[in-house]
Amino acid sequence: MSKTLNLTLKVWRQARAASPGALEIYDVRDISEDMSFLEMLDILNDRLSGEGKEPIAFEHDCREGICGSCGMMINGQAHGPQRGTATCQLHMRKFADGDTIVVEPWRAAAFPVVKDLVVNRSSLDRIVEAGGYITVSAGAAPEANLTPVPKDASDAAFDAAACIGCGACVAACPNSAGQLFTAAKLMHLNLLPQGQPERWQRAENMVDTMEEYFGSCTNHGECEEACPKSISIDYIALMNKDYIKAKRKNRKLSGQR
Amino acid sequence: MSDVQLDPRVPAGPIQEKWDQHKFDMKLVAPHNRRRFKVIVVGTGLAGGAAAATLGELGYDVHAFTFHDSPRRAHSIAAQGGINAAKNYKGDGDSIYRLFYDTVKGGDFRAREANVYRLAQVSVDIIDQCVAQGVPFAREYGGLLDNRSFGGSQVSRTFYARGQTGQQLLLGAYQALAQQIGKGAVTTHPRTEMLDVVVKDGRAVGIVTRNLHTGAIESHSAHAVVLATGGYGNVFYLSTNAKACNVTAAWRAHKKGALFANPCFTQIHPTCIPASDDFQSKLTLMSESLRNDGRVWIPEKMDDTRAPADIPEAERDYLLERRYPAFGNLVPRDIASRAIKLEVDAGRGVGPLKNGVYLDFGASVDRLGGDVIRARYDNLFEMYERITDENPYGQPMRIYPAVHYTMGGLWVDYELQTNVPGLFCAGEANFSDHGANRLGASALMQGLSDGYFVLPYTVPNYLAPLLGEAVVPTDDRAFVEAERSVRQQTERFLSIGGTKTVDHFHRELGRIMWDNCGMARSEASLEKAISEIPALEEEFWKDLRVLGSAEDLNQGLEKAGRVADFFELGLLMCKDALHREESCGGHFRLEHQTEEGEARRNDDDFAYAAAWGWTGKGQEPALHKEPLEFEHVHLAQRSYK
Ligand SMILES: Cc1cc2nc3c(=O)[nH]c(=O)nc-3n(C[C@H](O)[C@H](O)[C@H](O)COP(=O)(O)OP(=O)(O)OC[C@H]3O[C@@H](n4cnc5c(N)ncnc54)[C@H](O)[C@@H]3O)c2cc1C
Ligand code: FES
Numbered sequence: 001m002s003k004t005l006n007l008t009l010k011v012w013r014q015a016r017a018a019s020p021g022a023l024e025i026y027d028v029r030d031i032s033e034d035m036s037f038l039e040m041l042d043i044l045n046d047r048l049s050g051e052g053k054e055p056i057a058f059e060h061d062c063r064e065g066i067c068g069s070c071g072m073m074i075n076g077q078a079h080g081p082q083r084g085t086a087t088c089q090l091h092m093r094k095f096a097d098g099d100t101i102v103v104e105p106w107r108a109a110a111f112p113v114v115k116d117l118v119v120n121r122s123s124l125d126r127i128v129e130a131g132g133y134i135t136v137s138a139g140a141a142p143e144a145n146l147t148p149v150p151k152d153a154s155d156a157a158f159d160a161a162a163c164i165g166c167g168a169c170v171a172a173c174p175n176s177a178g179q180l181f182t183a184a185k186l187m188h189l190n191l192l193p194q195g196q197p198e199r200w201q202r203a204e205n206m207v208d209t210m211e212e213y214f215g216s217c218t219n220h221g222e223c224e225e226a227c228p229k230s231i232s233i234d235y236i237a238l239m240n241k242d243y244i245k246a247k248r249k250n251r252k253l254s255g256q257r
Numbered sequence: 258m259s260d261v262q263l264d265p266r267v268p269a270g271p272i273q274e275k276w277d278q279h280k281f282d283m284k285l286v287a288p289h290n291r292r293r294f295k296v297i298v299v300g301t302g303l304a305g306g307a308a309a310a311t312l313g314e315l316g317y318d319v320h321a322f323t324f325h326d327s328p329r330r331a332h333s334i335a336a337q338g339g340i341n342a343a344k345n346y347k348g349d350g351d352s353i354y355r356l357f358y359d360t361v362k363g364g365d366f367r368a369r370e371a372n373v374y375r376l377a378q379v380s381v382d383i384i385d386q387c388v389a390q391g392v393p394f395a396r397e398y399g400g401l402l403d404n405r406s407f408g409g410s411q412v413s414r415t416f417y418a419r420g421q422t423g424q425q426l427l428l429g430a431y432q433a434l435a436q437q438i439g440k441g442a443v444t445t446h447p448r449t450e451m452l453d454v455v456v457k458d459g460r461a462v463g464i465v466t467r468n469l470h471t472g473a474i475e476s477h478s479a480h481a482v483v484l485a486t487g488g489y490g491n492v493f494y495l496s497t498n499a500k501a502c503n504v505t506a507a508w509r510a511h512k513k514g515a516l517f518a519n520p521c522f523t524q525i526h527p528t529c530i531p532a533s534d535d536f537q538s539k540l541t542l543m544s545e546s547l548r549n550d551g552r553v554w555i556p557e558k559m560d561d562t563r564a565p566a567d568i569p570e571a572e573r574d575y576l577l578e579r580r581y582p583a584f585g586n587l588v589p590r591d592i593a594s595r596a597i598k599l600e601v602d603a604g605r606g607v608g609p610l611k612n613g614v615y616l617d618f619g620a621s622v623d624r625l626g627g628d629v630i631r632a633r634y635d636n637l638f639e640m641y642e643r644i645t646d647e648n649p650y651g652q653p654m655r656i657y658p659a660v661h662y663t664m665g666g667l668w669v670d671y672e673l674q675t676n677v678p679g680l681f682c683a684g685e686a687n688f689s690d691h692g693a694n695r696l697g698a699s700a701l702m703q704g705l706s707d708g709y710f711v712l713p714y715t716v717p718n719y720l721a722p723l724l725g726e727a728v729v730p731t732d733d734r735a736f737v738e739a740e741r742s743v744r745q746q747t748e749r750f751l752s753i754g755g756t757k758t759v760d761h762f763h764r765e766l767g768r769i770m771w772d773n774c775g776m777a778r779s780e781a782s783l784e785k786a787i788s789e790i791p792a793l794e795e796e797f798w799k800d801l802r803v804l805g806s807a808e809d810l811n812q813g814l815e816k817a818g819r820v821a822d823f824f825e826l827g828l829l830m831c832k833d834a835l836h837r838e839e840s841c842g843g844h845f846r847l848e849h850q851t852e853e854g855e856a857r858r859n860d861d862d863f864a865y866a867a868a869w870g871w872t873g874k875g876q877e878p879a880l881h882k883e884p885l886e887f888e889h890v891h892l893a894q895r896s897y898k
Binding site for chain 2: 015016032034035036038039042043046049050052053054055057059060061062063064065066067068069082085089091093114115118120121122124125128129130131132133134135136137138139140141142143144145147148149150151154157158161162164165188189192194195
């Protein structure tokens with residue numbers, strides 16, 4: 001039999017966007033260390049329902065660390081103490097018997113709280129809508145192997161494309177900056193041959209839209225630490241280069257129009 | 258329901274030419290008229306995301322709905338292994354015809370040939386499309402696309418993006434959709450759950466939804482409605498599906514007249530992490546691709562307590578290689594799952610609960626080196642270790658079958674239209690292309706085929722004659738009544754005031770389904786479930802406790818609606834399984850097996866798709882049969898020996 005833990009949880013409860021919230025204290029007992037963090041919350045929720053109290057709202061779906069739905073600040077760390085791990089993949093064996101765990105929603109102006117631990121992250125969608133794509137209508141694509149892509153480029157693009165859009169980078173950043181999210185999508189596309197025709201327009205549009213919603217980056221690097229996919233902040237440097245170049249190029253190009 | 262028309266509308270002509278000819282024959286809508294048609298797409302997974310993006314790109318006024326907070330998230334994102342396409346890049350004898358053949362055979366001869374052929378044809382276009390969108394498929398050092406093999410085939414035709422193929426394909430579709438949203442061509446409605454289809458004069462004319470943040474119940478009218486709302490594996494509670502997957506959209510459409518076909522065809526995936534305890538909230542898949550390099554075995558000796566590494570080769574039973582020498586570890590899923598279940602049932606399982614078998618990479622690491630294995634599967638190995646605290650580089654994985662995919666769904670014709678005109682269904686939500694068993698890497702293919710390459714032709718064929726007709730106004734009686742019944746249900750949930758949570762009932766229902774309508778079914782087990790489900794359902798409506806209000810985010814309320822539908826679906830699944838007196842694919846009836854324990858089909862009596870009509874609560878459902886003819890792939894008992 002696996003070991004069990006007794007814990008004190010302090011969980012942010014907030015009925016709706018406009019209402020004030022506060023930390024509530026719950027004791028949870030006999031938690032198996034093989035449980036995931038969310039299963040531990042399931043158990044607490046079951047108990048709360050039994051007591052006639054509304055369960056804690058939190059987002060989750062795949063519980064496999066890939067959909068990006070889940071996410072909470074656990075003892076002040078986005079997704080908790082285990083590196084490269086989303087909340088749903090965090091297991092209770094990372095905690096010790098008797099621990100007090102503070103659980104809060106993502107904190108960022110761009111992510112208003114909806115309820116309890118649920119926030120609205122649709123500002124991330126706006127960045128993608130501004131240019132995070134390659135234009136190709138269905139059926140118009142050339143034969144796939146016509147353009148070989150060097151394995152290195154393809155791997156580097158993939159490392160960026162691994163982003164799950166959870167928003168931990170924003171939540172972890174003291175400035176609530178959206179740089180790592182934006183850079184990951186931008187550089188996934190800008191590093192591929194297929195992404196070249198729209199490269200400069202994409203860089204300018206995505207970065208400008210990002211700045212409408214998010215704070216500015218001052219190179220703390222907290223985002224990389226918090227990222228459940230360990231996406232490197234090197235992509236931010238690449239994005240900045242592309243953006244500066246894009247500003248110049250796009251000005252020239254607009255002069256030709 | 259005697260007036261139900263069950264015409265698959267398969268075009269005439271040789272199978273190779275049907276789709277091209279039909280594309281030519283279908284009616285068109287001129288570019289300047291497209292904006293005058295409003296199309297609702299419910300679901301933005303692979304099928305719905307691709308359909309909404311493409312219809313938007315063509316110029317239709319598209320409204321896309323999802324209960325997720327963003328179209329970037331859907332169950333599709335979790336697909337790991339890959340997507341099939343008949344590109345024959347490996348020169349190992351693949352062709353459109355072979356993919357077609359393998360899929361019909363793999364489906365145990367319960368799919369419609371013409372649809373499957375089209376799927377195989379379109380598969381090559383999908384890869385072109387996705388690569389052009391920037392999907393970072395795996396590549397070889399020369400820069401060309403790499404392939405691997407998957408269960409049920411002897412060629413390498415599976416394209417993959419590390420262990421995250423579904424994620425990368427869905428992001429491709431999402432980005433295409435985001436572009437249309439940015440341009441204003443598509444309007445999205447995230448966090449909006451469809452709770453009813455509105456039918457007027459026999460046609461689908463819109464939907465009723467609930468805004469999950471505000472609780473607002475709203476009506477939306479359109480010229481056509483597409484449902485791409487995914488599968489219903491979560492009727493079993495424990496499955497590999499994402500937690501939010503459910504049958505509600507398809508089920509409510511069913512109750513409005515759409516036939517539900519082959520509900521009992523469910524797929525049990527052989528390689529999942531065994532359950533570790535009762536609190537388990539879901540099961541985690543370990544991709545089928547692992548069977549390329551992993552060997553399934555159990556100790557020869559009963560109750561062997563030695564560590565796996567201490568058990569010598571001679572004392573290991575490589576059960577799939579022993580039973581199926583030709584395909585070995587790469588037999589189709591239904592076959593592998595059953596073989597594993599037989600051994601575990603016989604008490605030969607491994608692990609603390611003796612509920613698994615080993616999946617061992619030792620031989621491949623020795624042959625190829627750890628780096629190659631790491632490059633292929635690292636993220637899966639990491640996930641396994643995170644969950645089990647065991648390192649699969651050092652010791653074999655333990656795996657056991659789990660519910661994974663549902664082949665059944667809304668009945669659709671060749672154009673993916675249900676029997677309700679104007680209501681289309683795509684992706685896992687429909688019953689089409691996989692027959693009684695889906696081959697690995699074929700769901701992603703089907704979802705994208707439906708979304709990018711089929712619906713964008715067939716929806717316009719339905720719309721063209723409606724040019725100039727206005728949508729039905731949302732104050733029409735049909736909408737008002739649908740809204741009222743949705744509101745009533747919500748109020749009812751909140752007013753029961755019982756003692757048990759939705760999860761409690763869901764878990765109980767899942768247990769009934771798994772024990773009686775799971776990997777093996779019998780007349781007795783199915784009869785048992787058919788008597789137990791309504792009893793549990795009655796208790797649900799009496800003793801359910803849903804807290805909170807209808808006016809804001811209320812996850813308990815959302816789940817209650819979904820579980821209510823699972824009860825009705827579960828009952829239909831058991832009835833379908835009971836009526837099908839044969840074993841085929843994912844449907845294994847203990848009464849119908851060969852001496853060696855293999856499935857025995859009954860083609861004389863059951864070579865048809867069973868499409869069930871809703872006749873009212875508590876009434877026997879009405880069975881409609883679509884006979885299946887096999888002109889190209891000759892009916893034969895499957896053999897993978
Ligand atoms: C763990 C796992 C791994 C897999 N791996 C593979 C693989 O390697 N290869 C392969 O081919 N297949 C794989 N599959 C199967 C495949 O992923 C799915 O069958 C496929 O992605 C389903 O896509 P879909 O678009 O039909 O539905 P989904 O992706 O489930 O999308 C459903 C959409 O409908 C929306 N929706 C549902 N109901 C409503 C409603 N009432 N109102 C509003 N919106 C609604 C949801 O929000 C979502 O957007 C895997 C499945 C699992 C579980
Ligand atoms: S629930 Fe999907 S990433 Fe955590």
